[in-house]
Amino acid sequence: MSLTETIFEIGSKLGIPCVLIGGLALPAYNVGRTTLDIDIAISVRTQGELNNFIDVLSKKGIKTLQNPKINHDLFTIFGKNNEAEIWLKPCDAFNWDQKMIKNTFIIEKNMKVLSIEDFILTKLARSDRSSTDINDIIQVLIANTNNINWDYLYYRLNWADVKEDFENLLNQLSLNGSSKFQDDVNKIIKEYQKSKENQNNNDN
Amino acid sequence: MSEKQKNRAPINISASDIERAFKKVEEFQKLLKKGKTRQEIIKDLIKLIEIEDESH
Numbered sequence: 212m213s214l215t216e217t218i219f220e221i222g223s224k225l226g227i228p229c230v231l232i233g234g235l236a237l238p239a240y241n242v243g244r245t246t247l248d249i250d251i252a253i254s255v256r257t258q259g260e261l262n263n264f265i266d267v268l269s270k271k272g273i274k275t276l277q278n279p280k281i282n283h284d285l286f287t288i289f290g291k292n293n294e295a296e297i298w299l300k301p302c303d304a305f306n307w308d309q310k311m312i313k314n315t316f317i318i319e320k321n322m323k324v325l326s327i328e329d330f331i332l333t334k335l336a337r338s339d340r341s342s343t344d345i346n347d348i349i350q351v352l353i354a355n356t357n358n359i360n361w362d363y364l365y366y367r368l369n370w371a372d373v374k375e376d377f378e379n380l381l382n383q384l385s386l387n388g389s390s391k392f393q394d395d396v397n398k399i400i401k402e403y404q405k406s407k408e409n410q411n412n413n414d415n
Numbered sequence: 416m417s418e419k420q421k422n423r424a425p426i427n428i429s430a431s432d433i434e435r436a437f438k439k440v441e442e443f444q445k446l447l448k449k450g451k452t453r454q455e456i457i458k459d460l461i462k463l464i465e466i467e468d469e470s471h
């Protein structure tokens with residue numbers, strides 16, 4: 212069993228929500244690229260729950276050289292030949308909430324991923340956001356225009372205070388895309404505008 | 416602006432970024448049409464990253 216599978220199996224046995232994040236999760240959203248990183252986010256409520264998770268990993272030969280605390284962002288674990296980063300929040304810019312956990316979905320056996328909308332948020336809000344994150348977001352938007360819950364995405368963009376960044380991204384997509392992609396880009400923008408109007412109507 | 420936000424790369428999307436994104440999405444769709452599942456692709460990526468660890 213791979214290191215990744217072992218982590219998800221342990222999380223499932225202990226009732227700890229675990230999701231694949233980062234580049235490795237992209238195929239769940241119909242996008243793919245190569246990556247060498249294994250990033251998994253877990254949701255633990257107490258230090259005891261975290262210690263228990265680490266103890267069970269340790270019994271399977273998976274160790275950490277750190278002393279992870281509940282308020283840390285992440286820690287690294289080492290299998291015999293591999294390593295993975297275990298995040299204690301889905302993104303360094305925000306923490307878990309019940310809605311986010313509820314919206315995760317199973318992609319394979321015990322393996323879960325975040326909803327498309329929350330995944331976009333992890334890419335947009337991260338403190339060390341790079342051009343790779345922006346390119347990932349563009350691809351996720353193109354591949355999932357009809358599957359995204361746009362009202363929920365709009366709510367999350369406000370929640371994480373990245374609405375302006377997202378609107379900037381859409382604006383650049385619109386201005387810089389060639390005419391052959393204009394219909395697809397317009398559809399993305401139309402869906403976003405609709406969710407914005409819905410929210411404004413609800414507010415009034 | 417918070418310290419964390421300062422480290423975020425500014426959003427600069429070029430025409431070629433957009434072209435490449437559409438092309439990559441199309442390539443992924445081709446893989447799915449060929450019968451490869453999203454689950455298989457994730458498993459393949461994990462295999463690629465991880466060196467088999469028989470101790471688990």
